[in-house]
Amino acid sequence: MELVCPAGNLPSLKAAVDNGADSVYVGFKDDTNARHFAGLNFTGRTFEKAIRYAQDRGRKVFVAINTYPQPAGFGRWKKAVDQAAEHGVDALILADMGVLDYARERWPELNLHLSVQASVTTAEGISFYHENFAIKRVVLPRVLSVNQVAHVIAGSPIPVEVFGFGSLCVMVEGRCLLSSYATGKSPNTYGACSPGSHVRWEETPDGTNTRLNGVLIDHYAEGEKAGYPTLCKGRFQVGDHTFYALEEPTSLNTLSILPKLREIGVSAIKVEGRQRSPAYVAQVTAVMRAAIDQCLQNPASYQPKERWMRELSDVSEGSQTTLGAYHRPWQ
Ligand code: SF4
Structure with missing residues (x-):
């Protein structure tokens, strides 16, 4: 299972790479990505440095261009796709069909991943995007139980990425108003x-x-x-x-079910948090790296260490963690 980690700036990207991320995902400094906060994200020079830092160390860089353009703004989304492609990134993470179509036509060799923002929860939906836009990977929304994820993977024509740690949205991603x-x-x-x-x-x-x-x-x-x-x-x-009344502040933590995620065929584990600090990225990446390595080496004897759980709780919302929708015994 590949470990995909967030980077809102260059120090976070270095923290992710140095602590064992296989891939890092980033965004540009505008509304083309779903973490458009002041002081975050990348522009020309830092973007180049970020790509070089990761790729020189054999890691992949994905660029999230995963918001939905408004009618008058489509040019910005095209520009973001072009900028990422021209810099030789490893994949784009997209949600909007118009942006997917543009990227597919303009940059046919580029890997396209379907963002969690597209909210696709069925193998049939994934097949549609695969057939029409040649997506190579899908990121599932954090609303499915483990059994439902297994069902989707069994019918999916492409690898499936799921969230392994980070803040939760109570809504299906891409649909919260x-x-x-x-x-x-x-x-x-x-x-x-x-x-x-x-x-x-x-x-x-x-x-x-x-x-x-x-x-x-x-x-x-x-x-x-x-x-x-x-x-x-x-x-x-x-x-x-x-x-x-809606949701207690808490973070998703899948350390205890990593062997199960491996068994059902999850291809990549994503960490949420491009808006979080480099210290958060370093801490979570190091723990997830150690846990995934141990799980892959010996899934039968794998147990999450108390220290890992404590370290992840320390950086969780409300200092508490949950399995979220993954743990729904009735589904
Ligand atoms: S569910 Fe909460 S965190 Fe997610 S988009 Fe809606 S308001 Fe924001």
Whole structure:
């Protein structure tokens, strides 16, 4: 199983490569990718350096161009495809059919992966993209149980990549409107859920309020660790109770099911987090590398080490982890 790690900047890319990533995925500094945050991503010079650093060490570079262009903006998505292809990247991660079609026609030799943002959850859907756009790999959304993933892999004509660690979206990727509802900007078209320009931190006499475009997302008591205001992870008042009404902050962690993922034929494990720090990338990559190596060497005796679990919990949202949708015994 290939280990695919995130890089929001050059130090993160080096951290991923140095700690054992097989592949690194990056984006450009604009709305063509789903981590369009200020201070993140790559432009000409740093992009070249990043590719050289990874490829000189035998690692692959994938470029995510995985948002959905608006009618007047298609040129930016074409430019992103051309820029990535001209620099000799190993694959593009795409979602929109128009962008897939353009990349396929203009750069027929280039590997195309179907992004999680395309939300394809069936072997039939994968076959459609494979036949029409010659995609070479698909990244599944984080909404399927392990049994469902196995079913998809059994019928898929191409290798399947799944998420192994990182923040979770409660919605099927590519289809969440919560951020757009509050700010007018959606992760699917603008590239950022809860864009920083709309985030406010308010000190109050009894703690801190976090707001997204004026919408109160959470209130933290004095001394309580405050999280980034994301609508699906806010604490809301419902009746007489105030709680995480949609989802508790937590991160996906698949260390305990790596042998199962291997057994059902998963080809690549992806780590989420291009918006996270180089220290996060280094930590998660090192743990996942050690775990995957041990799992591949001897799947029967593999056990996640306590130290690995602790190290991943330390960098998880809310300091807790879950198997998410993978663990649904009734599916
Ligand atoms: S609001 Fe939550 S579910 Fe929707 S895109 Fe943002 S993180 Fe994902």
